[in-house]
Amino acid sequence: MLKIGLTGNIGSGKTTIARVFELLGIPVFYADDEAKKVMVTDQVLIEGIKQTFGTQAYFDDGSLNRKYISGIVFNNKAELEKLNALVHPAVFRAFDSFDQQHKGAPYVIREAAILFESGSYKMCDRAIMITAPLETRIARVMERDDISRADVENREARQLSEDEKLKLANDVIINDGKQLVIPQVIALHELYLSLARN
Ligand SMILES: CC(C)(COP(=O)(O)OP(=O)(O)OC[C@H]1O[C@@H](n2cnc3c(N)ncnc32)[C@H](O)[C@@H]1O)[C@@H](O)C(=O)NCCC(=O)NCCS
Ligand SMILES: Nc1ncnc2c1ncn2[C@@H]1O[C@H](COP(=O)(O)OP(=O)(O)OP(=O)(O)O)[C@@H](O)[C@H]1O
Numbered sequence: 125m126l127k128i129g130l131t132g133n134i135g136s137g138k139t140t141i142a143r144v145f146e147l148l149g150i151p152v153f154y155a156d157d158e159a160k161k162v163m164v165t166d167q168v169l170i171e172g173i174k175q176t177f178g179t180q181a182y183f184d185d186g187s188l189n190r191k192y193i194s195g196i197v198f199n200n201k202a203e204l205e206k207l208n209a210l211v212h213p214a215v216f217r218a219f220d221s222f223d224q225q226h227k228g229a230p231y232v233i234r235e236a237a238i239l240f241e242s243g244s245y246k247m248c249d250r251a252i253m254i255t256a257p258l259e260t261r262i263a264r265v266m267e268r269d270d271i272s273r274a275d276v277e278n279r280e281a282r283q284l285s286e287d288e289k290l291k292l293a294n295d296v297i298i299n300d301g302k303q304l305v306i307p308q309v310i311a312l313h314e315l316y317l318s319l320a321r322n
Pocket of ligand 1: 133134135155156159160163189190191193194197204207208211212215236237238279282283
């Protein structure tokens with residue numbers, strides 16, 4: 125079974141494109157969703173986050189105060205690294221058990237915003253990079269999340285540039301709103317099926 129990483133900078137369309145692979149019957153592991161899940165279920169992790177960022181990191185009902193945490197980590201690299209060091213090992217463990225559950229699949233996709241930054245692309249056989257012009261991505265995220273341009277730019281600044289990621293990627297999907305996405309996904313799907321057979 126091949127492991128294919130799928131990434132792209134903020135608003136590039138990772139989740140949208142991962143859903144197309146799912147429609148083709150391919151299991152997709154959503155690392156960002158898993159990160160949010162373990163942050164409210166793993167008691168050791170919850171304690172670590174509270175000790176590091178304060179009890180305000182959680183609401184009284186146990187849910188994550190994402191605005192509070194974002195305000196800290198997306199404005200300070202060292203704080204983001206602390207959060208990553210707490211959360212990522214738990215996400216890596218979840219990915220291993222996802223693989224075990226889908227051993228019969230020709231390949232699985234690992235969708236992750238920070239596939240390259242976290243080093244997790246090294247655990248994959250190939251990596252897909254989704255690209256779209258910065259202005260398109262900013263407009264998409266401002267509309268989707270109802271946040272300011274500055275907020276989106278701040279998050280973009282915490283990620284490697286598209287150019288740096290393109291150097292590390294094996295495959296590229298252009299999601300600029302002009303080129304058709306589905307034919308690009310199908311071409312990669314066929315490539316991965318043939319690699320999985322050989
Ligand atoms: C800080 C948190 C709570 C903010 O949640 P929120 O719902 O507001 O944002 P969301 O998760 O959708 O992220 C928005 C964008 O921020 C960027 N981003 C998220 N986490 C990171 C990170 N660790 N490093 C760099 N950029 C990041 C990505 O572009 C992402 O698409 C959340 O992002 C988080 O818990 N991050 C740490 C866990 C993590 O590393 N997740 C990513 C992959 S495992
Ligand atoms: N080709 C497209 N045309 C128009 N809208 C699109 C296209 N691709 C994605 N979008 C929209 O842009 C927004 C961002 O897409 P999506 O959530 O898939 O990106 P993402 O890379 O997963 O984002 P993030 O990095 O914030 O997690 C969504 O509202 C989505 O519906």
